[in-house]
Amino acid sequence: MLSNLRDVMKHAVFFLTFLLFAASGYAAPVKPRCAVDDRNRTVCAVKPVQRIISLAPGVTELVYAAGGGDKVIAVDDHSDYPDAVKQLPKVGGYPNTSAEAVLAMKPDLLVIWSGGNDSRLSTQLEKIGLNVFYADPTDFDGIASAIRRLGTVMGTAAVAEKNADAFYQQYEAIRKQYRQSEPVKVFFEIWDNPLMTVNGGQIISQSIELCGGVNVFAGARPRVPQVSIEAVLAQNPDAIVSSEIVQKDHDIHRRWQPYAQINAVKNGFLFTIPGDLIARPTPRALNGAEVLCQQLDHVRAAKQRTAQGKH
CATH class of the missing domain: 3.40.50.1980 (Nitrogenase molybdenum iron protein domain)
Incomplete structure (x- = not known):
């Protein structure tokens, strides 16, 4: 009988201790x-x-x-x-x-x-x-x-x-849509004076690639290299795309008009795109990529019409 009483007392003490901890706001350590x-x-x-x-x-x-x-x-x-x-x-x-x-x-x-x-x-x-x-x-x-x-x-x-x-x-939807598209050579101008672009390690270049384009300065260094007009002429891009930030004071067609030997200029494939869409590595970069993809589609369509006209 005495043994049973001791067991009851032990359980009661344990239960009361638990209640005291709970009442005092005790909580398990928070995991970082x-x-x-x-x-x-x-x-x-x-x-x-x-x-x-x-x-x-x-x-x-x-x-x-x-x-x-x-x-x-x-x-x-x-x-x-x-x-x-x-x-x-x-x-x-x-x-x-x-x-x-x-x-x-x-x-x-x-x-x-x-x-x-x-x-x-x-x-x-x-x-x-x-x-x-x-x-x-x-x-x-x-x-x-x-x-x-x-x-x-x-x-x-x-x-x-x-x-x-x-x-x-x-x-993934954009990638699947453009993964087998005809390549389009692209020069992306992020600044006009001095003339600057992006290499392959920048989100703009990733968007060009996603749309089936080829960044003509993907292999340049550093990530935002300064390039010469002569270098752009040598690459002869199919399209020139410029951030709208650059175009606030300078019309892209007027500035590139003297270089009509470049395919992009000769064929009128000079585009602008909002800088905050295409240059920021954020979810909206895909919205910028969709705009860019549509621009490059115009180049592909023109190439296709030219090819059909030759047959």
């Missing part, structure tokens, strides 16, 4: 949410991310695509999409981002474009102890991956996965 950023650094968030600052237009779009839009408290001066960011506080723009303004807002996650933001600033902010995630996708797989990884750290993985999957499906 970690992902590897584009500088191969492991970035973790233990507490829920609530205050994000994004320091480049492209990474701002990635944060929103990953489901973190309602957590963004400030952006750089140049972020302009989606429309909601236009109302947010600004912390400066490259190369004049204000470290003081960033620190004053007490972010729990800072998202930086490792390919463009001031490395001295980012290093300084890291040393101070801010949680920094570097994003610099250079192809379409990298865009989907960045969305997923940001979603992991921000605690928005479900939204990020959904949007990354939708992005990849759009990519």
Whole structure:
């Protein structure tokens, strides 16, 4: 009888102890949410991310695509999409981002474009102890991956996965449509004075390739090389495509008219495309790619008509 009483007492003490822990708000340790950023650094968030600052237009779009839009408290001066960011506080723009303004807002996650933001600033902010995630996708797989990884750290993985999957499906649809298309040689002009283009390691070049085009300077160095008119003449592209940013003060047809020996000029295949669509490594890059694909289709159709006329 005494033994049974002792057992009852032990169970009662254990049960009361459990109730005390529960009543005091005891919880199991929270597992950190970690992902590897584009500088191969492991970035973790233990507490829920609530205050994000994004320091480049492209990474701002990635944060929103990953489901973190309602957590963004400030952006750089140049972020302009989606429309909601236009109302947010600004912390400066490259190369004049204000470290003081960033620190004053007490972010729990800072998202930086490792390919463009001031490395001295980012290093300084890291040393101070801010949680920094570097994003610099250079192809379409990298865009989907960045969305997923940001979603992991921000605690928005479900939204990020959904949007990354939708992005990849759009990519696959375009790829299948153009994978057997006749190649079109393309010169993409990102700046006119000095004349500059992109090599194969840039999202613009990936879009050209996706549309069945060939970037005539894919093998150049660095990622944004300066080229001469003579080099463009030697490549003799079928199409010249220019960012609308370049064309604000200079009409593309007027500028290239003196070089009628280039097939693109001779045949009138000079196109423009919004820079924020084609140049930012974000989900909207596929919208830019679709515009580019339609432009290159005009070149193919003309080539086909010419070939038929010869028979």
